[in-house]
Amino acid sequence: MKLERLISIIFKLLNNEILSASSLADEFQVSSRTIYRDIEAICAAGIPVVSYQGTNGGFGIIEGYKFDKSLIGSYDILNLITVLSSLLSIFEDKEVEHTIDRLKILDTNSNNKTLLVDLESHRTEPNSLMNLRKAIHEKRVIRFDYVSNKNEFTSRELEPIHLHYKFRNWYLYGYCRERQNYREFRVSRMMSITLTQEKFLQNHEIKGDSSYSDCKLEGFEDVVIWVNPNSLAEVLDQFQNSSKVINSDGSMTFTISVYQPLHAGWLKSILLSFGSGAKIIKPVELQSILIDEAKKIIKVYEDV
Known part of the structure; x- marks a missing residue:
């Protein structure tokens, strides 16, 4: 101390x-x-x-006593401070705070930030992330209940390896004792997280980020969406990285490349959230899927 x-x-x-x-x-x-x-x-x-x-x-x-700054430039320092500051907003880590203070010493212009990053996500409880990071650091086995993509409840015991922020969500990667293999879990679907007193001794390898790299190119298909002028902002928030055409009536046509769109539950949820503000042009099969889902929603409210 x-x-x-x-x-x-x-x-x-x-x-x-x-x-x-x-x-x-x-x-x-x-x-x-x-x-x-x-x-x-x-x-x-x-x-x-x-x-x-x-x-x-x-x-x-005493004036004139300085660090050797030749190994790191101002741009590097600003980038490091930006990333560390974003982590500090989530984990409230004193060690990270001290690291930021040390970096600021190397550059008097470090307060002139030109880039800010906020990694906070309302989909994940901050205390959960801090507890998971503690478990990773201390190599403690955790237990939790999990809801899968198929809405199946399971109880898991995991040796946590690392946290990963991608696609606007936090994921936990570790060795699942139930499956006897490595698994990745979305933190927002983890419930009743408990840090046990048991410590694991095995040094697990940290996997690289595969993202979509493991998907075969032939699995991707273009999804074309027509968007009402009153819904442009909402759709741009979701599909900014897409091909866009502005139509004469002020509407826009978006074309996005999606891996197996007819089986992409996340895509169906997003498209339904647009309500009447967007319409699927193709694939036609996706239109039918959305229509069926809309009918199910109407049925839920029939007795209201």
């Missing part, structure tokens, strides 16, 4: 002109006397800390 505090104090001094003993004591929740002893230890280690007297006095690093 003392070593971590000393390192943090060093980086804070390097990133600030002057810091008072009282402000450091408040931040690290120790006495001012402890801070004075820490400063003595830092000086003994060869780092030139000087004391400034007066109303705004305190401690600072």
Whole structure:
């Protein structure tokens, strides 16, 4: 704990002109006397800390004492801070916060951010992500109930390996003891997550991101959608990365490439969410699927 505090104090001094003993004591929740002893230890280690007297006095690093910045440029630092800041908004990790402070030391322009990334997802409870990350870090076996794509409930025991954010969702990859194989689970479908006291010893390999790379090219098919002018924003939010044609009446025609569209449950859900604002042009079979689903929805509300 003392070593971590000393390192943090060093980086804070390097990133600030002057810091008072009282402000450091408040931040690290120790006495001012402890801070004075820490400063003595830092000086003994060869780092030139000087004391400034007066109303705004305190401690600072002697002018001219700098890190070697030749190994990393301003652009690199900004990118690292952007990514780490996005993680900090989710996991509230003190170590990440300290890393950001250290990076800021290397570049005085690091506060001039030109890119912001927010990885928060309302589909996943933040506490779940923090608990899962803790389980991964501590190599603790977890138990949870899971709802599959087929809406089947199962209870799982997993050796968690890593978290992965893709397609606007968080996924957990690990070794499933029930299936005796590696599996990936969408975190939003995991319920009653419990961190056990059991630790696993095996060092699992982290898989690469396959995404759609494992899908055969012949499985992809064009889906053409006509969109009402009043629904353009909603459809663009979902299918911005598609071929788009603006029609004379203000409507738009979208063409997207989808892997096995007739079996893509996610696509059906999104298209139904557009209501009457969008119409499938092709494939014609997808029209029938949506019509059947709409009939089922109407039937649910027949007695209302």
